[in-house]
Amino acid sequence: MATKSACGELRHLRGIAMAHRRLESGLTSSPAVMFGEALRFAREQAGYTQEDLGKILHCHRTVITRWEGGKRPMDADTVARADDALAMGGLLVRLWERVDWHADIEHPDWFQKYVELEEEVAAIRAIQYNRINGLLQCEDYARAILSLGDARNIPERLAERVATRMGRQERFLTGDGPMLLVVLDESAIRTVVGGPGVMRRQMEHLLSVSEQSNIFIEVAPFARPARKMPATSLFLLLMPDGKEWVYSESLYRGHFSDAPSIVTEARRDFDLLRGDVLSVGDSCALITDAMEEYRHEERRAGDSFLAQEQLQRGRWGRVHRGGPRIPSRRGPGA
Template sequence: MPGPKELDPSSSPRAMVGSELRHAREAAGMTQPELGAPLFVSGSFIGQLELGTRRMQLEYAIKFDEILDTGGFFVRNCRAATKSKYPDHFADAVEAEAIATAIKEYAPLLIPGLLQTEAYARAVFRGGRPTATEDVIDQLVEARLERTKLLSDPTTPLFWGILDEATLRRQVGDAAVMAEALRNVANLMRRHRVIVQLLPFSAGAHMALEGALKLMSFSDAPPLVYLQSMGSGQLLDDPASVARYELTYDLLGASALSPRESLAQIEQLAEDYDHEAQQQ
């Protein structure tokens, strides 16, 4: 069995704190489950902290300093390690997304963030924050576009999206914005960089009617599920929950159009939006 992944402590504050946590735990002769027990968390949760996929909260930092006798190191570094440009409910998911080997996402209302164009993202943020300053919107768009760089690698991570038909029919921005956004998705599909399936309205009721779903897999850590709702989100690692949502995703894929059929529909809608934009 391969050993744990070697982290580059200079890559981020979280990576540094995670690396030190693993070093201190091993020096104390403790396993991940043994360290997690006094905190009432699983061994896999400790592993995620060590990998930097979970943000270290102050309450955990205090306990680690006590248990591992690290002289306040984790409390001192907790703030830097948890600093993020993203909302608290989403920051852990973004960190996990950045090191995932596979991402499967069901999008019920909006094109997934990793597939968005600048104009589409700007329209999304402006719609959700009608009184925000342009500087605020610019910062949000910049953070969104930074995430899309994950797909600049030709093979990793694998991205498989299931888009509800509503994501293509709901006009975010004007028709030109939608045409560009759908062409971007189609181009990624044609380059074989992503797998996308369209879940048509005709599929009817399904197991994910209540919201968005993201599954993330890793080379050396258990899979995670991220569930998002308005202004909040939840990152789950419980094996039973993960298995349930994996089944949900598989059933969605079985009800969706094939990637080939989905590409044809997406390109046709992009043409329709182009025609509408020319008329306008």
């Protein structure tokens, strides 16, 4: 096996994984999924359960499940140890090296679960702090916010992530789409992302999507009664079967729960906050005011740039402390 060419090895592994895939799983063009299938096939051929392999690699069985599903990348050292434990002769390592993990896995594994629920959800109610909710972002705002992450220096990756975020919005931007009720803390509107021009376009986008019959945007103003509220953004996802999930995020992690007590507490927090928010109409008025403020800032920034440019042009013809005169760029007859 070790003497095969790289292409031959890849074809061999692809054949193994395709043959092993259950019919109900369907076909895939994802290299990450193909790698996961090869890992699962090798594990089963070696006679190990996921729990057995987890003990060898010092991880939980659920981590093995995500690796085999192509939903979480393995690190190089772990791949090498798995390859050795499963007697693959370096084959898993070679395949792993040929997967572009950043391009193939669009979301962290915890956020992937949220995206999967979002694709089926019947209604979403959300409290959003500091930034505009991803389902309400315009393309310029999404690009600006995503460029703050690790995709900023890789244009292709940034473009893919922006396209993915825009794609998530599609089913909500139709009249018969799922209900989307978002309470935006005023901090989400006042926190400048990408400059006043981007924020002006984002405010315009909020006003536009709020005209959809299934989308409701309410603003929780700074000037509201002080209450003990969630310290982070909170999402209530109602599924078609009536089941409800609570989702929130902390630093680098997402948290899910369908426990009745937690769902009840999240509903209470949401309802308490809504008692202090602006109506849909008043929220649109506040967003309109913010839009005009950003428009003013945008114009002022443009005027400042123009003034600076004119100042620089004025300096072209000055005489500098007895030095040679700097010639003007204008022609003799200008």
